Amino acid sequence: MSAVADPPLPQPDLLAAIPRLRRYARVLTGDINRADDLVQDTLARAWEKRRLWAAGSDLRAWLFTIMHNVFINQRALARRDQQQVSLDDGGEGDEAWQIPVRAGQYTRVELVELVEHVGRLPADQREVLLLAAVEELKYEEIALALAIPVGTVMSRLSRARAKLRSAFADAPAGSAALKVVK
Amino acid sequence: MNPLPVTDADLNAYADGQLEASRVTAVEDAMARDPAVAAWVADARRQNAGLRDALDPWLAEPIPERLLAAAAGPAAAAQGTVRRWLAPLVAMAATLLVGIGAGWFARDFDLERAGTPTTFTRQAALTHALYAADANRPVEVWAPEEKRLVTWLSKRLGFAVNAPDLNSNGFALVGGRLVAGHQNPTALFMYENSDKQRLSLQVRKQPVDGGEVAFRYAVENGVGVFYWIEDNCSYALSGNLDRAQLLAVGRVVYGQLAALEAAHSK
Numbered sequence: 001m002s003a004v005a006d007p008p009l010p011q012p013d014l015l016a017a018i019p020r021l022r023r024y025a026r027v028l029t030g031d032i033n034r035a036d037d038l039v040q041d042t043l044a045r046a047w048e049k050r051r052l053w054a055a056g057s058d059l060r061a062w063l064f065t066i067m068h069n070v071f072i073n074q075r076a077l078a079r080r081d082q083q084q085v086s087l088d089d090g091g092e093g094d095e096a097w098q099i100p101v102r103a104g105q106y107t108r109v110e111l112v113e114l115v116e117h118v119g120r121l122p123a124d125q126r127e128v129l130l131l132a133a134v135e136e137l138k139y140e141e142i143a144l145a146l147a148i149p150v151g152t153v154m155s156r157l158s159r160a161r162a163k164l165r166s167a168f169a170d171a172p173a174g175s176a177a178l179k180v181v182k
Numbered sequence: 183m184n185p186l187p188v189t190d191a192d193l194n195a196y197a198d199g200q201l202e203a204s205r206v207t208a209v210e211d212a213m214a215r216d217p218a219v220a221a222w223v224a225d226a227r228r229q230n231a232g233l234r235d236a237l238d239p240w241l242a243e244p245i246p247e248r249l250l251a252a253a254a255g256p257a258a259a260a261q262g263t264v265r266r267w268l269a270p271l272v273a274m275a276a277t278l279l280v281g282i283g284a285g286w287f288a289r290d291f292d293l294e295r296a297g298t299p300t301t302f303t304r305q306a307a308l309t310h311a312l313y314a315a316d317a318n319r320p321v322e323v324w325a326p327e328e329k330r331l332v333t334w335l336s337k338r339l340g341f342a343v344n345a346p347d348l349n350s351n352g353f354a355l356v357g358g359r360l361v362a363g364h365q366n367p368t369a370l371f372m373y374e375n376s377d378k379q380r381l382s383l384q385v386r387k388q389p390v391d392g393g394e395v396a397f398r399y400a401v402e403n404g405v406g407v408f409y410w411i412e413d414n415c416s417y418a419l420s421g422n423l424d425r426a427q428l429l430a431v432g433r434v435v436y437g438q439l440a441a442l443e444a445a446h447s448k
Contacts, residue, residue, distance in 0.1 A: 014253045019241040022249075026240065036246055043252035111236040111362075118233070132198055133230040134237050136318055139200065154191045161194070164229055 006051045013059045014043070020135065021063055027130045028071050030119060038074070042067040061137060065145040068127065075123075117167045125160035132157055188212040193219070197226035231322060239362040242308060303409050306384045306418035307402035309361050309370065314380040314421075321357030321372050331358045335369040341415070343385050345371045346438040351431050353381055381421035381428075383435060388414045397432060399425060408432040412439065 021042060025035035045066050046053070053062050118126055127146065131137045132153070139157075143150045188209055195201035196209045213220040313320045323331040328345060336342045338360050345355055353373035361368040361384065368386040375381075388411055398409045406428045408419040417439075419432050 008255055011253070015245075015250070018245050018249055018253060019243070022243070022245075023237055023240045027237075036249060039249055040252045043249065044256070047255045111232060114229075114232045115236050129233070130237075132194075133233050136198070139195070139198075151191075154194060157194050158190045161226055161229060165225055 007055070009046060009050050009053065010059065014046075017060045017063050018043075020060060021067060024064060024067060024127075024130060024135070025071075027118070027126055028067070028123060038067060038071060041070050041074075045070055058141075060135075061141050061145060064131065064135075064137075068146055114164070117164050120167075121160050121163060125156045125163070128153055128156040129160040188219070193222055194226065197223050197230065234319075234322070235360060235362065241312065302386075302416055302418060303398075303400045303407045304402050306382075306409070306420050307400075307405040307407050309368070309384065310380075310382045310405055310407075310420035311403070313359065313370065313372065314382060320380070321370075322359035324357040325355040327357075328355060335360060338367055339369055339385070339387065341387065343369045344439070344442060346383065346435045348373050348381070348431060348434060351434055352376065353431065356380070379422060381419065381423070381431060384418045384420070386416055388416050397429070397436075399429070410436070412436075413443065 018039065021039045022035060025038040026032060029035045029038055042063060046063055049066065053059065118129065121129065128142060131142045131145065132139065139150050139153045142153045186208065192201060192205055192209050196206070201209060213223060323334065332343060332345060335358060345358065352375045356372040356374050358369060358371040361370050366387045368384050371383045373381045400407050400409065404422060405420050406423055406425060408428055410417050419428060419435060421428055
Protein backbone atom coordinates (compact mmCIF):
# COMPACT_ATOMS: atom_id res chain seq x y z
CA MET A 1 0.00 0.00 0.00
CA SER A 2 1.44 3.31 -0.96
CA ALA A 3 1.51 6.18 1.47
CA VAL A 4 -0.59 8.40 -0.76
CA ALA A 5 -3.30 5.84 -1.49
CA ASP A 6 -5.93 7.13 0.92
CA PRO A 7 -6.57 10.83 1.36
CA PRO A 8 -7.07 11.88 4.99
CA LEU A 9 -10.54 12.53 6.34
CA PRO A 10 -11.43 16.23 6.51
CA GLN A 11 -10.42 17.40 9.98
CA PRO A 12 -13.01 20.16 10.51
CA ASP A 13 -15.90 17.87 9.56
CA LEU A 14 -14.51 15.10 11.71
CA LEU A 15 -14.09 17.36 14.72
CA ALA A 16 -17.52 18.86 14.19
CA ALA A 17 -19.01 15.36 14.20
CA ILE A 18 -17.44 14.36 17.52
CA PRO A 19 -20.06 15.95 19.82
CA ARG A 20 -22.81 14.22 17.81
CA LEU A 21 -20.98 10.91 17.83
CA ARG A 22 -20.53 11.17 21.59
CA ARG A 23 -24.23 11.83 22.00
CA TYR A 24 -25.19 8.89 19.82
CA ALA A 25 -22.72 6.69 21.68
CA ARG A 26 -24.09 7.77 25.01
CA VAL A 27 -27.62 6.96 23.91
CA LEU A 28 -26.43 3.55 22.69
CA THR A 29 -24.27 2.55 25.64
CA GLY A 30 -25.84 4.54 28.46
CA ASP A 31 -22.45 5.19 29.98
CA ILE A 32 -20.25 8.23 29.52
CA ASN A 33 -16.94 6.36 29.59
CA ARG A 34 -18.05 3.46 27.46
CA ALA A 35 -19.53 6.00 25.06
CA ASP A 36 -16.18 7.70 24.63
CA ASP A 37 -14.51 4.32 24.13
CA LEU A 38 -17.03 3.66 21.40
CA VAL A 39 -16.34 7.05 19.79
CA GLN A 40 -12.62 6.38 19.90
CA ASP A 41 -13.08 2.96 18.29
CA THR A 42 -15.37 4.52 15.71
CA LEU A 43 -12.83 7.20 14.79
CA ALA A 44 -10.08 4.62 14.50
CA ARG A 45 -12.29 2.48 12.30
CA ALA A 46 -13.23 5.50 10.17
CA TRP A 47 -9.55 6.20 9.52
CA GLU A 48 -8.94 2.56 8.61
CA LYS A 49 -11.91 2.51 6.27
CA ARG A 50 -11.57 6.03 4.92
CA ARG A 51 -11.26 4.73 1.41
CA LEU A 52 -14.93 3.70 1.65
CA TRP A 53 -16.11 7.20 2.40
CA ALA A 54 -17.22 8.98 -0.74
CA ALA A 55 -15.67 12.43 -0.46
CA GLY A 56 -18.35 15.07 -0.50
CA SER A 57 -21.03 12.80 0.93
CA ASP A 58 -22.38 13.28 4.43
CA LEU A 59 -19.51 12.35 6.74
CA ARG A 60 -21.74 12.43 9.79
CA ALA A 61 -24.16 9.81 8.42
CA TRP A 62 -21.22 7.62 7.43
CA LEU A 63 -19.73 7.88 10.92
CA PHE A 64 -23.09 6.94 12.45
CA THR A 65 -23.07 3.82 10.27
CA ILE A 66 -19.61 2.88 11.47
CA MET A 67 -20.53 3.50 15.08
CA HIS A 68 -23.62 1.35 14.79
CA ASN A 69 -21.56 -1.52 13.38
CA VAL A 70 -18.81 -1.21 15.97
CA PHE A 71 -21.44 -1.13 18.69
CA ILE A 72 -23.34 -4.23 17.60
CA ASN A 73 -20.12 -6.16 17.10
CA GLN A 74 -18.92 -5.27 20.57
CA ARG A 75 -22.28 -6.09 22.07
CA ALA A 76 -22.35 -9.47 20.37
CA LEU A 77 -18.92 -10.25 21.80
CA ALA A 78 -19.95 -9.09 25.27
CA ARG A 79 -23.09 -11.22 25.12
CA ARG A 80 -21.09 -14.30 24.26
CA ASP A 81 -18.83 -13.73 27.25
CA GLN A 82 -21.73 -12.99 29.52
CA GLN A 83 -23.55 -16.22 28.70
CA GLN A 84 -20.65 -18.18 30.02
CA VAL A 85 -20.65 -16.28 33.27
CA SER A 86 -24.20 -15.83 34.44
CA LEU A 87 -27.73 -16.22 33.25
CA ASP A 88 -29.54 -14.90 36.26
CA ASP A 89 -29.47 -11.31 35.14
CA GLY A 90 -32.63 -9.28 35.47
CA GLY A 91 -33.93 -9.99 31.98
CA GLU A 92 -34.44 -6.55 30.48
CA GLY A 93 -31.56 -5.16 32.49
CA ASP A 94 -28.88 -5.52 29.87
CA GLU A 95 -30.70 -3.23 27.49
CA ALA A 96 -31.80 -0.45 29.78
CA TRP A 97 -29.35 2.17 30.90
CA GLN A 98 -28.85 4.54 33.73
CA ILE A 99 -29.37 8.17 32.98
CA PRO A 100 -25.93 9.51 32.04
CA VAL A 101 -26.44 13.21 32.59
CA ARG A 102 -24.12 15.53 34.40
CA ALA A 103 -25.17 17.13 37.64
CA GLY A 104 -26.79 20.50 37.16
CA GLN A 105 -27.27 20.02 33.44
CA TYR A 106 -31.03 20.29 33.60
CA THR A 107 -33.30 22.76 35.27
CA ARG A 108 -36.42 21.04 34.06
CA VAL A 109 -37.62 17.87 35.64
CA GLU A 110 -39.49 16.65 32.59
CA LEU A 111 -36.31 16.58 30.53
CA VAL A 112 -34.64 14.32 33.07
CA GLU A 113 -37.71 12.09 32.99
CA LEU A 114 -37.72 12.04 29.22
CA VAL A 115 -34.10 10.93 29.09
CA GLU A 116 -34.87 8.25 31.67
CA HIS A 117 -37.74 6.97 29.56
CA VAL A 118 -35.55 6.90 26.48
CA GLY A 119 -33.08 4.85 28.50
CA ARG A 120 -35.73 2.21 29.12
CA LEU A 121 -36.38 1.67 25.44
CA PRO A 122 -34.67 -1.27 23.76
CA ALA A 123 -31.41 -0.20 22.11
CA ASP A 124 -32.74 -0.62 18.56
CA GLN A 125 -35.65 1.75 19.23
CA ARG A 126 -33.48 4.22 21.10
CA GLU A 127 -31.15 4.41 18.17
CA VAL A 128 -33.86 5.05 15.58
CA LEU A 129 -35.51 7.64 17.80
CA LEU A 130 -32.25 9.55 18.24
CA LEU A 131 -31.40 9.52 14.56
CA ALA A 132 -34.91 10.55 13.46
CA ALA A 133 -36.04 12.93 16.17
CA VAL A 134 -32.78 14.49 17.32
CA GLU A 135 -30.32 14.16 14.44
CA GLU A 136 -33.13 14.60 11.91
CA LEU A 137 -31.82 12.07 9.45
CA LYS A 138 -34.19 10.98 6.69
CA TYR A 139 -35.75 7.56 7.25
CA GLU A 140 -33.91 6.32 4.15
CA GLU A 141 -30.58 7.49 5.61
CA ILE A 142 -31.35 5.74 8.88
CA ALA A 143 -32.24 2.56 7.03
CA LEU A 144 -28.91 2.72 5.21
CA ALA A 145 -26.94 3.46 8.36
CA LEU A 146 -28.50 0.59 10.31
CA ALA A 147 -28.78 -1.78 7.34
CA ILE A 148 -32.50 -2.36 7.91
CA PRO A 149 -35.54 -1.79 5.67
CA VAL A 150 -37.28 1.60 5.85
CA GLY A 151 -40.38 -0.20 7.12
CA THR A 152 -38.42 -1.42 10.12
CA VAL A 153 -37.20 2.11 10.82
CA MET A 154 -40.83 3.25 10.83
CA SER A 155 -42.10 0.47 13.05
CA ARG A 156 -39.31 0.98 15.60
CA LEU A 157 -40.01 4.67 15.62
CA SER A 158 -43.73 4.09 16.16
CA ARG A 159 -43.04 1.69 19.01
CA ALA A 160 -40.57 4.07 20.65
CA ARG A 161 -43.04 6.94 20.45
CA ALA A 162 -45.91 4.84 21.76
CA LYS A 163 -43.81 3.86 24.77
CA LEU A 164 -42.75 7.40 25.53
CA ARG A 165 -46.35 8.50 25.22
CA SER A 166 -47.69 5.86 27.57
CA ALA A 167 -44.89 6.65 30.01
CA PHE A 168 -46.17 10.21 30.18
CA ALA A 169 -49.86 9.32 30.13
CA ASP A 170 -50.05 9.19 33.91
CA ALA A 171 -48.10 12.42 34.37
CA PRO A 172 -50.24 15.49 35.11
CA ALA A 173 -51.02 17.59 32.05
CA GLY A 174 -49.16 20.58 33.43
CA SER A 175 -45.96 18.67 34.10
CA ALA A 176 -44.20 20.58 31.34
CA ALA A 177 -44.04 23.55 33.68
CA LEU A 178 -42.38 21.64 36.52
CA LYS A 179 -39.08 22.95 37.74
CA VAL A 180 -36.42 21.45 39.91
CA VAL A 181 -36.74 22.77 43.42
CA LYS A 182 -33.50 24.43 44.37
CA MET B 183 -61.68 9.58 -5.11
CA ASN B 184 -60.72 8.90 -1.56
CA PRO B 185 -57.05 9.17 -0.70
CA LEU B 186 -55.30 6.18 0.83
CA PRO B 187 -56.00 5.86 4.54
CA VAL B 188 -53.51 7.61 6.77
CA THR B 189 -51.03 5.20 8.35
CA ASP B 190 -48.74 5.36 11.36
CA ALA B 191 -45.89 5.79 8.92
CA ASP B 192 -47.57 8.87 7.43
CA LEU B 193 -48.06 10.36 10.87
CA ASN B 194 -44.47 9.76 11.92
CA ALA B 195 -43.17 11.25 8.70
CA TYR B 196 -45.49 14.23 9.06
CA ALA B 197 -44.38 14.86 12.63
CA ASP B 198 -40.74 14.61 11.57
CA GLY B 199 -41.25 16.96 8.63
CA GLN B 200 -40.33 14.40 6.02
CA LEU B 201 -43.66 13.30 4.59
CA GLU B 202 -43.81 13.38 0.82
CA ALA B 203 -45.80 16.37 -0.42
CA SER B 204 -48.52 14.26 -2.05
CA ARG B 205 -49.54 12.82 1.33
CA VAL B 206 -49.55 16.01 3.38
CA THR B 207 -53.15 16.96 2.55
CA ALA B 208 -54.41 13.52 3.49
CA VAL B 209 -52.72 13.74 6.88
CA GLU B 210 -53.91 17.28 7.50
CA ASP B 211 -57.47 16.28 6.59
CA ALA B 212 -57.26 13.37 9.01
CA MET B 213 -55.98 15.72 11.71
CA ALA B 214 -58.85 18.13 11.08
CA ARG B 215 -61.39 15.28 11.22
CA ASP B 216 -60.06 13.44 14.21
CA PRO B 217 -58.79 15.27 17.29
CA ALA B 218 -57.03 12.08 18.40
CA VAL B 219 -54.90 12.14 15.25
CA ALA B 220 -54.10 15.82 15.73
CA ALA B 221 -53.19 15.10 19.35
CA TRP B 222 -50.94 12.24 18.25
CA VAL B 223 -49.00 14.51 15.91
CA ALA B 224 -48.74 17.30 18.48
CA ASP B 225 -47.48 14.79 20.99
CA ALA B 226 -44.83 13.36 18.67
CA ARG B 227 -43.61 16.89 17.96
CA ARG B 228 -43.51 17.66 21.64
CA GLN B 229 -41.46 14.53 22.18
CA ASN B 230 -39.04 15.59 19.45
CA ALA B 231 -38.64 19.07 20.89
CA GLY B 232 -38.22 17.65 24.39
CA LEU B 233 -35.58 15.19 23.21
CA ARG B 234 -33.61 17.94 21.53
CA ASP B 235 -33.89 20.17 24.59
CA ALA B 236 -32.70 17.27 26.72
CA LEU B 237 -29.88 16.05 24.50
CA ASP B 238 -28.56 19.21 22.84
CA PRO B 239 -26.69 20.38 25.95
CA TRP B 240 -24.47 17.29 25.60
CA LEU B 241 -23.11 18.74 22.38
CA ALA B 242 -21.47 21.60 24.22
CA GLU B 243 -19.50 19.39 26.58
CA PRO B 244 -15.71 19.58 26.27
CA ILE B 245 -14.16 16.89 24.08
CA PRO B 246 -11.68 14.56 25.82
CA GLU B 247 -8.13 14.76 24.57
CA ARG B 248 -8.06 11.11 23.50
CA LEU B 249 -10.90 11.73 21.06
CA LEU B 250 -9.16 14.74 19.55
CA ALA B 251 -6.13 12.51 19.10
CA ALA B 252 -8.25 9.76 17.55
CA ALA B 253 -9.75 12.27 15.13
CA ALA B 254 -6.28 13.36 14.04
CA GLY B 255 -5.79 9.91 12.54
CA PRO B 256 -3.34 7.04 12.89
CA ALA B 257 -0.32 9.03 11.73
CA ALA B 258 -0.74 11.42 14.64
CA ALA B 259 -1.80 8.71 17.09
CA ALA B 260 1.32 6.69 16.32
CA GLN B 261 3.39 9.49 17.75
CA GLY B 262 2.25 8.62 21.22
CA THR B 263 4.72 10.88 22.94
CA VAL B 264 3.63 14.00 21.12
CA ARG B 265 -0.02 13.34 21.65
CA ARG B 266 -0.26 15.43 24.76
CA TRP B 267 0.76 18.61 23.06
CA LEU B 268 -0.71 17.63 19.74
CA ALA B 269 -4.32 17.75 20.88
CA PRO B 270 -4.39 21.51 21.47
CA LEU B 271 -2.68 21.94 18.10
CA VAL B 272 -5.40 19.91 16.44
CA ALA B 273 -7.93 22.06 18.21
CA MET B 274 -6.15 25.18 17.10
CA ALA B 275 -5.88 24.01 13.53
CA ALA B 276 -9.58 23.30 13.48
CA THR B 277 -10.27 26.72 14.91
CA LEU B 278 -8.24 28.31 12.17
CA LEU B 279 -9.92 26.23 9.50
CA VAL B 280 -13.51 26.65 10.43
CA GLY B 281 -13.30 29.64 12.69
CA ILE B 282 -16.06 28.68 15.01
CA GLY B 283 -17.96 25.44 15.20
CA ALA B 284 -15.81 22.38 15.44
CA GLY B 285 -12.73 23.93 16.94
CA TRP B 286 -14.79 25.77 19.44
CA PHE B 287 -15.48 22.70 21.52
CA ALA B 288 -11.86 21.78 21.62
CA ARG B 289 -10.89 25.30 22.56
CA ASP B 290 -13.42 25.39 25.36
CA PHE B 291 -11.97 22.17 26.60
CA ASP B 292 -8.52 23.68 26.76
CA LEU B 293 -9.84 26.71 28.55
CA GLU B 294 -11.69 24.65 31.12
CA ARG B 295 -8.66 22.56 31.73
CA ALA B 296 -6.69 25.72 32.29
CA GLY B 297 -9.22 26.71 34.92
CA THR B 298 -10.84 29.55 33.03
CA PRO B 299 -14.41 29.85 34.21
CA THR B 300 -17.15 29.61 31.64
CA THR B 301 -18.94 32.92 31.62
CA PHE B 302 -22.30 33.84 30.21
CA THR B 303 -20.50 35.72 27.45
CA ARG B 304 -18.58 32.67 26.41
CA GLN B 305 -21.63 30.48 26.77
CA ALA B 306 -23.59 32.92 24.63
CA ALA B 307 -20.93 32.95 21.92
CA LEU B 308 -20.72 29.15 21.97
CA THR B 309 -24.47 28.77 21.75
CA HIS B 310 -24.59 31.30 18.94
CA ALA B 311 -21.85 29.45 17.05
CA LEU B 312 -23.62 26.14 17.53
CA TYR B 313 -27.03 27.23 16.29
CA ALA B 314 -26.15 29.95 13.78
CA ALA B 315 -24.16 27.33 11.87
CA ASP B 316 -26.99 24.80 12.00
CA ALA B 317 -28.47 24.62 8.53
CA ASN B 318 -31.36 22.35 9.47
CA ARG B 319 -32.58 23.72 12.71
CA PRO B 320 -31.09 26.99 13.89
CA VAL B 321 -34.28 27.60 15.82
CA GLU B 322 -36.99 25.51 17.40
CA VAL B 323 -39.92 27.75 16.52
CA TRP B 324 -39.78 29.81 13.34
CA ALA B 325 -40.62 33.49 12.93
CA PRO B 326 -44.10 32.99 11.38
CA GLU B 327 -45.11 31.62 14.76
CA GLU B 328 -43.57 34.50 16.69
CA LYS B 329 -46.52 34.83 19.02
CA ARG B 330 -46.39 31.18 20.01
CA LEU B 331 -42.60 31.44 20.35
CA VAL B 332 -42.78 34.39 22.71
CA THR B 333 -45.55 32.82 24.79
CA TRP B 334 -43.68 29.53 25.03
CA LEU B 335 -40.36 31.11 25.98
CA SER B 336 -41.98 33.44 28.50
CA LYS B 337 -43.66 30.46 30.12
CA ARG B 338 -40.46 28.45 30.25
CA LEU B 339 -38.35 31.31 31.58
CA GLY B 340 -40.95 32.42 34.06
CA PHE B 341 -41.00 36.06 32.91
CA ALA B 342 -42.12 37.94 29.82
CA VAL B 343 -39.60 37.97 26.99
CA ASN B 344 -39.95 39.72 23.66
CA ALA B 345 -38.27 39.46 20.31
CA PRO B 346 -37.09 42.97 19.44
CA ASP B 347 -37.79 44.20 15.92
CA LEU B 348 -34.44 44.64 14.17
CA ASN B 349 -35.76 45.24 10.67
CA SER B 350 -34.47 48.81 10.79
CA ASN B 351 -30.98 47.30 11.05
CA GLY B 352 -31.67 44.93 8.19
CA PHE B 353 -32.09 41.89 10.41
CA ALA B 354 -35.26 39.83 10.21
CA LEU B 355 -36.31 37.40 12.90
CA VAL B 356 -35.56 33.77 12.00
CA GLY B 357 -37.14 32.34 15.13
CA GLY B 358 -36.08 31.21 18.54
CA ARG B 359 -35.35 28.37 20.84
CA LEU B 360 -34.86 27.46 24.45
CA VAL B 361 -31.28 26.79 25.51
CA ALA B 362 -30.37 24.92 28.65
CA GLY B 363 -28.23 27.25 30.72
CA HIS B 364 -26.15 26.08 33.63
CA GLN B 365 -28.53 27.49 36.20
CA ASN B 366 -31.41 29.07 34.38
CA PRO B 367 -32.90 28.29 30.99
CA THR B 368 -32.04 30.83 28.33
CA ALA B 369 -34.19 32.14 25.51
CA LEU B 370 -32.52 32.62 22.16
CA PHE B 371 -33.84 34.74 19.31
CA MET B 372 -32.06 34.47 16.01
CA TYR B 373 -31.97 37.09 13.26
CA GLU B 374 -30.60 37.10 9.75
CA ASN B 375 -29.82 39.82 7.22
CA SER B 376 -29.85 39.64 3.43
CA ASP B 377 -26.17 38.60 3.47
CA LYS B 378 -27.16 35.57 5.56
CA GLN B 379 -25.26 36.93 8.54
CA ARG B 380 -26.85 35.79 11.74
CA LEU B 381 -27.26 37.45 15.09
CA SER B 382 -28.65 36.00 18.25
CA LEU B 383 -30.08 37.67 21.28
CA GLN B 384 -30.01 35.53 24.40
CA VAL B 385 -31.93 36.37 27.54
CA ARG B 386 -31.99 34.70 30.88
CA LYS B 387 -32.75 35.46 34.45
CA GLN B 388 -29.65 36.51 36.33
CA PRO B 389 -29.01 33.71 38.89
CA VAL B 390 -27.63 36.08 41.52
CA ASP B 391 -28.31 39.76 41.86
CA GLY B 392 -25.58 41.10 39.66
CA GLY B 393 -26.82 44.67 39.70
CA GLU B 394 -26.69 46.88 36.66
CA VAL B 395 -23.97 46.42 34.12
CA ALA B 396 -23.30 48.83 31.32
CA PHE B 397 -22.71 47.45 27.84
CA ARG B 398 -19.77 45.14 27.86
CA TYR B 399 -18.14 43.87 24.72
CA ALA B 400 -16.06 40.76 24.22
CA VAL B 401 -14.85 38.74 21.26
CA GLU B 402 -14.96 35.01 21.73
CA ASN B 403 -13.34 33.17 18.84
CA GLY B 404 -14.50 35.60 16.21
CA VAL B 405 -17.97 35.96 17.66
CA GLY B 406 -18.59 39.45 19.00
CA VAL B 407 -20.78 39.59 22.10
CA PHE B 408 -22.47 42.58 23.68
CA TYR B 409 -23.55 41.81 27.17
CA TRP B 410 -25.59 43.71 29.70
CA ILE B 411 -27.78 43.19 32.74
CA GLU B 412 -31.08 44.92 33.27
CA ASP B 413 -33.76 44.20 35.85
CA ASN B 414 -32.15 40.94 36.95
CA CYS B 415 -31.99 39.66 33.40
CA SER B 416 -28.82 39.09 31.44
CA TYR B 417 -28.79 39.89 27.75
CA ALA B 418 -26.19 38.81 25.25
CA LEU B 419 -26.18 39.85 21.63
CA SER B 420 -23.81 37.72 19.56
CA GLY B 421 -22.77 37.71 15.94
CA ASN B 422 -19.91 37.69 13.49
CA LEU B 423 -20.18 41.44 12.99
CA ASP B 424 -17.70 44.14 13.74
CA ARG B 425 -18.00 46.06 16.96
CA ALA B 426 -19.70 49.13 15.48
CA GLN B 427 -22.37 47.12 13.66
CA LEU B 428 -23.06 45.02 16.71
CA LEU B 429 -23.19 48.06 18.94
CA ALA B 430 -25.71 49.74 16.63
CA VAL B 431 -27.96 46.69 16.89
CA GLY B 432 -27.36 46.48 20.63
CA ARG B 433 -28.57 50.05 21.09
CA VAL B 434 -31.77 49.30 19.19
CA VAL B 435 -32.41 46.19 21.28
CA TYR B 436 -31.72 48.04 24.48
CA GLY B 437 -33.93 50.94 23.44
CA GLN B 438 -36.87 48.71 22.55
CA LEU B 439 -36.63 46.74 25.77
CA ALA B 440 -36.43 49.94 27.81
CA ALA B 441 -39.48 51.36 26.01
CA LEU B 442 -41.39 48.17 26.69
CA GLU B 443 -40.37 48.25 30.31
CA ALA B 444 -41.52 51.86 30.64
CA ALA B 445 -44.85 51.01 29.03
CA HIS B 446 -45.38 48.13 31.47
CA SER B 447 -44.51 50.08 34.58
CA LYS B 448 -46.97 52.87 33.77
